[in-house]
Amino acid sequence: MHYSAQVGSNRFRIEVKENGSGGLELKLDNRPIIIDKYEFEANKSLKLTIGGHTAEIVVEKNQEDYQCWLNSRLIKCEIMDEKSARYGSLAGGEQGSRKGHLLVAPMPGLILKVEVEVGQKVDRGQGLVIMEAMKMENELRSAHGGIVKEIKVKPGQTVDKNQPLILFE
Amino acid sequence: MPKFSKILIANRGEIAVRIIRACHDLDITAVAVYSEADRYSRHVALADEAVCIGPQPSAQSYLVAEKIIKAAESTGAQAIHPGYGFLSENPKFARAVDQAGLVFIGPPASAIAMMGDKMAARAAMQKSGVPVVPGTIEPIGSETQCREVIEKIGLPVLIKAAGGGGGKGMRVVQSVAEIERSLRGAVSEAKSAFGDSRVYVEKYIAEPRHIEIQVFADSHGNYCYLGERECSIQRRHQKVIEEAPSPIVDQTMRRKMGEAAVAAARACGYVNAGTVEFLVDGEGRFYFLEMNTRLQVEHPVTEAVTGIDMVVEQIRVASGLPLSFKQDDISISGHAIECRIYAEDPITFLPATGRLHRYREPSGPGVRVDSGVVEGDEISVYYDPLIAKLVAWAGDRETACARMRRALREFTIAGVVTNLDFHRKVLENDKFAAGKLSTHFIEQNYSGPDTPDLPELQLAAIAAVLAEHRSKHKAFSPRRDVGSRWLDFGRRMGLRTG
Numbered sequence: 042m043h044y045s046a047q048v049g050s051n052r053f054r055i056e057v058k059e060n061g062s063g064g065l066e067l068k069l070d071n072r073p074i075i076i077d078k079y080e081f082e083a084n085k086s087l088k089l090t091i092g093g094h095t096a097e098i099v100v101e102k103n104q105e106d107y108q109c110w111l112n113s114r115l116i117k118c119e120i121m122d123e124k125s126a127r128y129g130s131l132a133g134g135e136q137g138s139r140k141g142h143l144l145v146a147p148m149p150g151l152i153l154k155v156e157v158e159v160g161q162k163v164d165r166g167q168g169l170v171i172m173e174a175m176k177m178e179n180e181l182r183s184a185h186g187g188i189v190k191e192i193k194v195k196p197g198q199t200v201d202k203n204q205p206l207i208l209f210e
Numbered sequence: 211m212p213k214f215s216k217i218l219i220a221n222r223g224e225i226a227v228r229i230i231r232a233c234h235d236l237d238i239t240a241v242a243v244y245s246e247a248d249r250y251s252r253h254v255a256l257a258d259e260a261v262c263i264g265p266q267p268s269a270q271s272y273l274v275a276e277k278i279i280k281a282a283e284s285t286g287a288q289a290i291h292p293g294y295g296f297l298s299e300n301p302k303f304a305r306a307v308d309q310a311g312l313v314f315i316g317p318p319a320s321a322i323a324m325m326g327d328k329m330a331a332r333a334a335m336q337k338s339g340v341p342v343v344p345g346t347i348e349p350i351g352s353e354t355q356c357r358e359v360i361e362k363i364g365l366p367v368l369i370k371a372a373g374g375g376g377g378k379g380m381r382v383v384q385s386v387a388e389i390e391r392s393l394r395g396a397v398s399e400a401k402s403a404f405g406d407s408r409v410y411v412e413k414y415i416a417e418p419r420h421i422e423i424q425v426f427a428d429s430h431g432n433y434c435y436l437g438e439r440e441c442s443i444q445r446r447h448q449k450v451i452e453e454a455p456s457p458i459v460d461q462t463m464r465r466k467m468g469e470a471a472v473a474a475a476r477a478c479g480y481v482n483a484g485t486v487e488f489l490v491d492g493e494g495r496f497y498f499l500e501m502n503t504r505l506q507v508e509h510p511v512t513e514a515v516t517g518i519d520m521v522v523e524q525i526r527v528a529s530g531l532p533l534s535f536k537q538d539d540i541s542i543s544g545h546a547i548e549c550r551i552y553a554e555d556p557i558t559f560l561p562a563t564g565r566l567h568r569y570r571e572p573s574g575p576g577v578r579v580d581s582g583v584v585e586g587d588e589i590s591v592y593y594d595p596l597i598a599k600l601v602a603w604a605g606d607r608e609t610a611c612a613r614m615r616r617a618l619r620e621f622t623i624a625g626v627v628t629n630l631d632f633h634r635k636v637l638e639n640d641k642f643a644a645g646k647l648s649t650h651f652i653e654q655n656y657s658g659p660d661t662p663d664l665p666e667l668q669l670a671a672i673a674a675v676l677a678e679h680r681s682k683h684k685a686f687s688p689r690r691d692v693g694s695r696w697l698d699f700g701r702r703m704g705l706r707t708g
Contacts, residue, residue: 042679042682042683044675044678044679046671046674046675048670048671049661049667051664051667051671053667053668053671054574055671055672055675057675057676057679059683065676067672069668069671069672074672079676081676081677081680085567086567086568086624087673087676087677089669089672089676090675091669091672095265096669097568097623098669098670098673099420099567099568099624100673100674100676101567101625102677102681106674107673107674107677107678109669109673109674110567110568110625110667111662111669111670111673112629112662113621113622113623113624113630113631113667114630114631114659114662114666115627116662116666116667116670117242118671118674120674120675120678140636146297147555147558147560147592148560148561148562148563148591173402174560174561174591178395178399179558179560182558187703196597202563202591
């Protein structure tokens with residue numbers, strides 16, 4: 042089975058083959074990876090021994106992606122099987138996986154002000170929305186440059202964590 | 211020995227755990243209070259007795275003075291320790307505890323009230339000869355008045371809430387054009403955070419250090435200072451890394467600041483543990499900032515370098531005993547650093563929530579962890595996102611930093627985004643290593659955590675692919691369903707199984 046894994050700006054092609062005796066043969070970008078041992082444990086954790094090194098990774102499935110926790114750090118990973126990856130790139134998406142990006146509420150709170158308008162071009166780091174949460178005013182800034190396509194909230198509105206706020210083209 | 215046999219802790223999380231431990235060290239029974247969401251939390255498990263005081267929101271549980279006093283009365287506790295935050299700096303609560311015939315483990319209500327009113331505090335400090343930052347004594351009444359004051363003391367200035375701290379209701383004004391907007395922002399934030407919209411204006415000191423003095427007083431008129439803590443590493447005007455001693459404070463400066471802090475404590479008739487915060491400018495001049503009339507989050511660094519158990523001392527003093535030390539007994543030994551491990555984004559510093567799927571604390575020589583969580587706990591939006599306080603001690607600053615780096619590497623947290631990477635980055639910074647600190651350190655020296663390297667990204671990709679593969683190919687997954695007759699039965703009946 043072939044998969045395509047998008048991690049940040051990196052894309053890896055990973056082939057998984059079961060060797061019948063419960064073991065796995067893996068190829069990462071056509072390079073064989075020898076997995077000495079792997080084990081899925083209860084609470085979402087995967088123990089993986091590769092080349093004598095053991096790593097413990099907590100893998101959580103989200104709606105859109107996998108959240109992998111490695112060395113106390115969150116690495117988000119989008120997985121597609123090869124077929125959908127190919128369709129994705131045919132559809133003209135930037136490397137297939139990147140849709141118009143989205144600003145979501147990083148935490149529940151109250152929208153105080155929207156600082157941009159539909160159609161406005163914004164730069165990376167530009168302030169987009171001011172929200173109040175935990176009694177603090179926080180300015181949410183743009184992680185990318187882009188053009189505002191849709192504003193999904195109004196000042197005075199309370200939002201939940203991960204609720205979409207602004208959609209970019 | 212203190213006269214108390216039972217103490218109620220009006221708090222949750224790591225500080226409740228810390229206070230319960232002090233009670234147990236003194237063979238005192240510890241009573242916890244908890245909201246419905248905290249029923250199975252660490253502080254409840256460690257306490258000898260526990261009382262539920264309401265639903266999850268603090269406003270209906272940890273902030274309701276009557277419920278807490280009632281819990282103390284019903285369990286027969288003689289004293290209440292408020293910890294920090296919640297009701298700890300609420301003079302009405304301290305008074306109510308008194309009136310219920312219980313002991314408030316902290317300063318008298320009058321001292322809390324005076325220091326809690328930042329302007330009254332400034333005025334009192336000026337009167338007793340403690341240096342204060344130039345600015346207004348009275349609250350600002352109008353924008354016109356604000357402009358007048360600014361004309362007098364010069365830009366930049368800081369607009370601050372009279373009723374609070376922690377960076378809430380605070381605005382820096384660099385140019386005349388910003389005055390109106392900043393004043394409005396500060397007033398509205400002060401009102402929503404503290405229910406008090408009064409603000410005042412003071413001179414903004416560029417690149418200051420935040421250095422605070424720990425003071426201790428008993429009810430017999432003895433006052434001591436336990437040296438300083440440098441807390442210059444702040445984000446969003448809140449401390450994240452603290453250390454003792456400060457890299458720039460020598461014996462002479464320590465004595466000068468210590469004596470000023472004791473003068474401040476005397477001015478309000480202070481009893482018990484308190485902290486006098488100073489801003490220190492580039493020339494080593496220090497100015498009174500505010501006094502925190504409670505146990506500080508960062509008290510462990512002082513404990514590490516003085517060897518004094520501050521919570522035990524608080525309980526002793528509250529029971530009427532004199533301080534167990536004199537000023538000459540206090541000596542500073544070695545160096546201690548504290549990193550506050552928060553559930554927050556390491557780039558935006560916004561609070562994060564989630565479940566601690568993995569949680570392993572570091573330990574080993576010179577390492578102390580104060581926390582109130584265990585693996586599997588939920589970090590919710592309702593309470594402070596502080597997960598743990600990691601403290602490293604060693605004979606000198608350099609070794610303490612090395613130990614901190616080691617401990618930060620050992621700390622394993624998965625399921626909640628934390629600022630562990632932020633701390634790792636700061637502890638590797640050359641300026642930090644050289645002790646060149648200011649409250650602007652982060653904005654000037656930190657541009658985000660290191661991104662994961664290629665092998666880490668590949669490992670994550672492999673893990674995600676294996677998880678995806680497992681979910682698609684049941685045969686490959688660990689065969690949980692083997693041997694369940696109910697599942698076999700269900701399958702035969704054509705029922706769907708998970």
